[in-house]
Structures are given as structure tokens and as C-alpha cells.
Amino acid sequence: MTTTIDHHHLRHLLEREQQKFRDEHPRSFELYAQARQSLFGGVPMSWMMKWAGGFPIFMREAHDARVVDVDDISYIDFCLGDTGAMAGHSPQATTRAIAEQAACGITTMLPTEDAIWVGKELQQRFGLEFWQFTLTATDANRFAIRIAREITQRPKILVMNYCYHGSVDETLIALYDGTARKRAGNVGAPVDPTVTSKVVEFNDVDTLRAALAPRDVACVLLEPALTNIGIVLPDAGYHDALREITRATDTLLLIDETHTLCAGPGGYTRAHGLQPDMLTVGKAIGGGMPAGAFGVTRAVAERMVARPEADYVDVGGIGGTLAGNALSLAAMRATLENVLTAENYARMIPLAARWSEGVARVIEEYQLPWHVTQLGCRAEYRFSPTPPRNGGEAHAASDEALERYLHLYALNRGILLTPFHNMALMSPATRASDVDYHSVVFGESVRELLNPA
Numbered sequence: 001m002t003t004t005i006d007h008h009h010l011r012h013l014l015e016r017e018q019q020k021f022r023d024e025h026p027r028s029f030e031l032y033a034q035a036r037q038s039l040f041g042g043v044p045m046s047w048m049m050k051w052a053g054g055f056p057i058f059m060r061e062a063h064d065a066r067v068v069d070v071d072d073i074s075y076i077d078f079c080l081g082d083t084g085a086m087a088g089h090s091p092q093a094t095t096r097a098i099a100e101q102a103a104c105g106i107t108t109m110l111p112t113e114d115a116i117w118v119g120k121e122l123q124q125r126f127g128l129e130f131w132q133f134t135l136t137a138t139d140a141n142r143f144a145i146r147i148a149r150e151i152t153q154r155p156k157i158l159v160m161n162y163c164y165h166g167s168v169d170e171t172l173i174a175l176y177d178g179t180a181r182k183r184a185g186n187v188g189a190p191v192d193p194t195v196t197s198k199v200v201e202f203n204d205v206d207t208l209r210a211a212l213a214p215r216d217v218a219c220v221l222l223e224p225a226l227t228n229i230g231i232v233l234p235d236a237g238y239h240d241a242l243r244e245i246t247r248a249t250d251t252l253l254l255i256d257e258t259h260t261l262c263a264g265p266g267g268y269t270r271a272h273g274l275q276p277d278m279l280t281v282g283k284a285i286g287g288g289m290p291a292g293a294f295g296v297t298r299a300v301a302e303r304m305v306a307r308p309e310a311d312y313v314d315v316g317g318i319g320g321t322l323a324g325n326a327l328s329l330a331a332m333r334a335t336l337e338n339v340l341t342a343e344n345y346a347r348m349i350p351l352a353a354r355w356s357e358g359v360a361r362v363i364e365e366y367q368l369p370w371h372v373t374q375l376g377c378r379a380e381y382r383f384s385p386t387p388p389r390n391g392g393e394a395h396a397a398s399d400e401a402l403e404r405y406l407h408l409y410a411l412n413r414g415i416l417l418t419p420f421h422n423m424a425l426m427s428p429a430t431r432a433s434d435v436d437y438h439s440v441v442f443g444e445s446v447r448e449l450l451n452p453a
Helices: 007-024 026-035 046-050 092-102 113-126 137-152 205-212 238-248 267-271 298-305 326-338 342-365 391-396 400-411 432-450
Strands: 059-063 066-069 074-077 130-134 156-160 173-176 179-182 197-200 217-222 252-256 278-282 292-296 371-375 378-382 423-425
Touching: 007 026, 007 400, 007 432, 074 432, 092 326, 113 130, 113 267, 113 278, 113 292, 113 326, 130 137, 130 326, 137 156, 137 217, 137 252, 137 278, 137 292, 137 298, 156 205, 173 197, 179 197, 197 205, 205 217, 205 238, 217 238, 238 252, 292 298, 342 371, 342 378, 342 423, 342 432, 400 432
Parallel strands: 156 197, 156 217, 217 252, 252 278
Antiparallel strands: 059 066, 066 074, 130 292, 173 179, 278 292, 371 378, 378 423
């Protein structure tokens, strides 16, 4: 027998928690009111409106795995900037390198020795021979897609249902009752994405094969495990089939490791021996500094230079003035060399397992039809009895009110979770006591949810 949720009681709890949040964050509310006079939505980036309290907390400082807000409230941070701060907040090696490089020049449109070091490090971690740098993973994906189209001379790309690859136009497409349409909420789409893209469900080998059969797809772009609709792991043999089908149809395989870098130093690609033609990564590799990169195999690089009409050095649509700047590269080198190391992953991944075990005990104790999934140093609980196999199933398992309550309950007790999902990420600075405290708070939130007074 499983437990059901009383949504009337849930609404009452949400109202209580929202009032508690408002009462305990007067300075943040004051700053939010000021910000609304000059910032759209009262925030510097519209995604910051997602936080569950009705207005965001304003940060005063962040160190290691802690954030302190302007009301002097300290939080254990399991959000970590939605992966951007997976190395922890202001790791000493990174901040020292940033300070030293800033004093010697920030951007010159000239290469540095750090760029060579980072290129070799990414080569070793992911197995692709040649690398270029960007400021975001979104740009890395944009540039890789353009290159794929150029060298294959094919018009379309293929993505997974409910994928996320930043604000790339071609990826804002989803399936609705089996029909591909622009994704709900897609703002000002310049072109109907069904013209540029195909979309299939993750783990659906037969549909993938049929979609690639016409040979009009330049590349398949995917996370090796979905993360931005919640964690969806690949079926056994899925990646082998994906690689076989893409090679058989001369379709490039482009893997986005921006979030799945949580799987280990070389992401899911290295951990599971994948063989992409192109790879993108961003966010965490700069320790919080804007940074992204894309890599290509030698075969892809040779195809790039074999097309002399393609302009890679001026206005061909690849690159940016600040991409590969000295400051970002210094941050990347320091972070990869000293922070996102194999030794630190050996601490972070067991902490995610500890977090998952704590959540699973609560789910079992209260006989909830929920589950918890771990991917490296990332873990998440979802409101379905079994893990989804694709984005459509993951989307169907969402419950916005329930999610908001659990997030706000945690926030009011000093815990930050990723606002888009019930997801937690471990940094090198995360402690076992942080994880255990979350288990206690999660248990209390569920007890109150299921026991109306």
C-alpha cells in the first residue's frame, strides 16, 4: 500500500512556509522591492525568479558549500549554482589564479600557456583531440552544431525529448502526444524548430533509427544521461546502439557533458567509455567563472579544414571576442588541476550515495510512491514509484506544488536545492554532516506533509 498526498493540506503548508520565509527575510524582500524598479522581475537574470519563496534571497557571500544571505542566514548549498559552482564556492586555487591573472591582463584576444594546459587536460579527460573555448556551454553547443551542419552539409539536428542544452534555438522542441512542436514557453522562436530539428525519446532505439534513416541529420546532440528534466539514466546497451546507428547513417554524435561532468573527472563519456565525434562542456570547469569548451576528434577536424569556404576566423558564426580570454583560462586550469580532481570525486560521489540513502529511508518509512536516483556526485528524488526511461515520463511525474513545498521547507531550514528539480549536487567542500542534516529535514517535511494536525 502506498501513501497519497492531501493537496488541500499541502496548500496550507505552502502558505505557512511562504509566510515564514517572508518574515525571516526582510532585507532580501527590501532589496527585491528596490530591484523591481530597474531589473525585469526584480532579478539580474530571469531564471532567478524560480526560487520557491516568492522572491529570491539576496546573497552576501558564498564559500565552500555555504551561502550567507543579507539577512545573515547561512545555508548548506546543494544547488551550487545549478552546477556552475560544483567545485565549491570560491575554491582557493581558483580565486588565487583569478587574482593573479586579473592583475596581469584579463582579455587580449591572444593565447596564453594556460590554454595549452587546459586543451591537453580536456584531451586526456574526454579523449577528443582538438579543443576550442567559449564563455558558456550554450555557445559551445551552438558552434558545434554549426560545424556539424557545415561538414555534413545536412540541415537538421536531432535531440531528446525534454532535453536541455542552454538557449540553443534548435533544441527548444518537444513531443506532444507524439507530435514534435516548439517547446511550451519557447520565447520568440526565430524559426519553427520542427524545420531545423527532430526530437525523439531518450532510450528509444527504434525511433532513433527511423529518424536518422533519411540521412538529413547532421548530428545527434544529447546528454549521456538526461539531467534537466530530472535524472534519466540510459538503458543497458543504449549508448552502444546509439553509436552504431549514428555511424551507420554517417551522423555525427555530439555529447553535452555540462551537467554529467558529475559522473567523474571525464564525465559520463570517460566513466562509460563513450566515443563521441564532438563534445561540449561548461559551467563547472571554470570554478564559477564564465567558461565553456567544445572538442572534436581528429577526423572531424580534418573535415573542418577540408572546407576552405568555411570561415572559422572572422564572421562565419563561430567564436566570440571574449571567448578563450586569459582570465577564464586561468580559472579553468586552476579548477581542473586542483579542484575537480579524481581525489575529490572519490569524496563527492560517496556523499551523493549517502544523500540518496537518507532520502530512500524516508521514502520507505512513509511508503511513498517516489524514488531516488544517483548520477555520480548528483542525486535526485522524483514523484513516481520507478525511474522514468525518457523525458516524457519524467515530465509527467512532476508536481509543481509538492516540489515547491519541499524546496521551501528546506530553504526555511537552511538548505538550498536546485530550484528546477529536487536535485542535490556535492562539491569537494560538502560534508557528511551536511548530507545527514538534509536527511533529517527531508524526513520532517514529509512527516508534516502526511500528518495533518
